[in-house]
Amino acid sequence: MVDTPGLAAEWLNCLQDSGYKLTRTRRVLVELLASSTRAYGPIELYDAARERCPGLGLVTVYRTLEKLEELSLVQRLHQPDGCHRYLRATQGHQHVMVCSGCGEVEVFSGDNLEPLFHRLADQTGYSIEQHWLQLFGLCPACQAAERQAEA
Amino acid sequence: MVDTPGLAAEWLNCLQDSGYKLTRTRRVLVELLASSTRAYGPIELYDAARERCPGLGLVTVYRTLEKLEELSLVQRLHQPDGCHRYLRATQGHQHVMVCSGCGEVEVFSGDNLEPLFHRLADQTGYSIEQHWLQLFGLCPACQAAERQAEA
DNA sequence: TCATAAAATGAAAACGATTTTCATTTGCAA
DNA sequence: TTGCAAATGAAAATCGTTTTCATTTTATGA
Numbered sequence: 113m114v115d116t117p118g119l120a121a122e123w124l125n126c127l128q129d130s131g132y133k134l135t136r137t138r139r140v141l142v143e144l145l146a147s148s149t150r151a152y153g154p155i156e157l158y159d160a161a162r163e164r165c166p167g168l169g170l171v172t173v174y175r176t177l178e179k180l181e182e183l184s185l186v187q188r189l190h191q192p193d194g195c196h197r198y199l200r201a202t203q204g205h206q207h208v209m210v211c212s213g214c215g216e217v218e219v220f221s222g223d224n225l226e227p228l229f230h231r232l233a234d235q236t237g238y239s240i241e242q243h244w245l246q247l248f249g250l251c252p253a254c255q256a257a258e259r260q261a262e263a
Numbered sequence: 264m265v266d267t268p269g270l271a272a273e274w275l276n277c278l279q280d281s282g283y284k285l286t287r288t289r290r291v292l293v294e295l296l297a298s299s300t301r302a303y304g305p306i307e308l309y310d311a312a313r314e315r316c317p318g319l320g321l322v323t324v325y326r327t328l329e330k331l332e333e334l335s336l337v338q339r340l341h342q343p344d345g346c347h348r349y350l351r352a353t354q355g356h357q358h359v360m361v362c363s364g365c366g367e368v369e370v371f372s373g374d375n376l377e378p379l380f381h382r383l384a385d386q387t388g389y390s391i392e393q394h395w396l397q398l399f400g401l402c403p404a405c406q407a408a409e410r411q412a413e414a
Numbered sequence: 415t416c417a418t419a420a421a422a423t424g425a426a427a428a429c430g431a432t433t434t435t436c437a438t439t440t441g442c443a444a
Numbered sequence: 445t446t447g448c449a450a451a452t453g454a455a456a457a458t459c460g461t462t463t464t465c466a467t468t469t470t471a472t473g474a
Contacts (some may be wrong), residue, residue: 131450133451137451137452138451168453170432170453171452190345192393196432229398236360237403238398239406240400242398243396244397244398246394247391249391250389255388283421284470286470288422318424345432
């Protein structure tokens with residue numbers, strides 16, 4: 113796994129190296145994202161960050177996420193409901209399984225699909241811009257919570 | 264391939280069997296979707312259908328798509344921009360490669376990923392609700408158009 | 415054929431996630 | 445410390461999609 117303690121500092125350096133300034137808000141948002149394997153929705157992040165930055169605006173969360181994504185520090189996940197979650201970037205050819213309840217993420221490297229993609233591109237003449245291989249489901253904790261709610 | 268000529272009629276029967284009524288608008292929308300391998304965006308479909316149904320409202324397009332999806336006659340594709348396209352349903356475990364330019368679709372059955380998914384579910388305790396394996400790119404025609412535009 | 419109830423329609427308004435605008439504040443290099 | 449570019453929050457704008465509501469249309473069965 114990644115060296116979580118030092119990761120936030122790395123990200124802050126990365127931001128600074130790219131000409132961005134370090135603000136209290138950014139430190140807090142970076143800390144939250146870098147220290148978690150979860151994928152956060154913007155509002156979740158907003159709520160979590162406001163505990164330490166009371167005046168924080170949701171817009172700033174979006175703007176910070178945009179920069180972190182641009183620097184490949186976080187990655188944006190599309191969800192079936194059309195909204196997004198933001199996740200500490202995975203390295204290499206990894207895919208994700210996201211819990212629709214809490215945003216917890218399991219990363220897997222699974223089959224290497226590159227050969228298939230190349231074959232497809234060759235056969236069809238398409239230029240492939242991006243691909244999605246994502247699983248959506250419920251983590252054990254959220255399954256339990258759901259059973260609880262039903263009872 | 265599917266028997267395109269009879270397909271629209273099949274869909275209309277299916278709608279009727281499910282208690283939905285057949286209207287001029289529905290016939291036109293069904294005809295468009297059933298006779299094409301392309302994935303239409305709602306507005307595209309709206310524009311195409313208005314040539315034969317001048318007073319058509321966009322809302323009706325959405326409502327018709329909703330019903331066709333419910334009956335598994337069309338499938339909804341999520342796109343990177345967050346919008347959707349609607350495609351004549353593919354049968355079985357097929358995946359799609361969508362042209363971001365024109366919505367043309369190539370269907371492929373690729374590797375069977377079921378074993379991988381089962382293994383993941385077993386190992387993590389997740390219950391998998393759905394999965395996405397989609398490729399996005401440009402079809403040869405749209406690549407050519409893009410080169411044209413650049414020149 | 416006709417009356418009727420249920421379903422479908424279009425217009426307009428509502429929605430909700432995300433983005434933009436703009437005036438003010440803040441970080442940081444000189 | 446100063447000055448300027450970058451960052452911020454509030455409010456408004458966007459845009460795809462959905463809901464509401466009054467009106468029209470379809471299919472059924474008398």
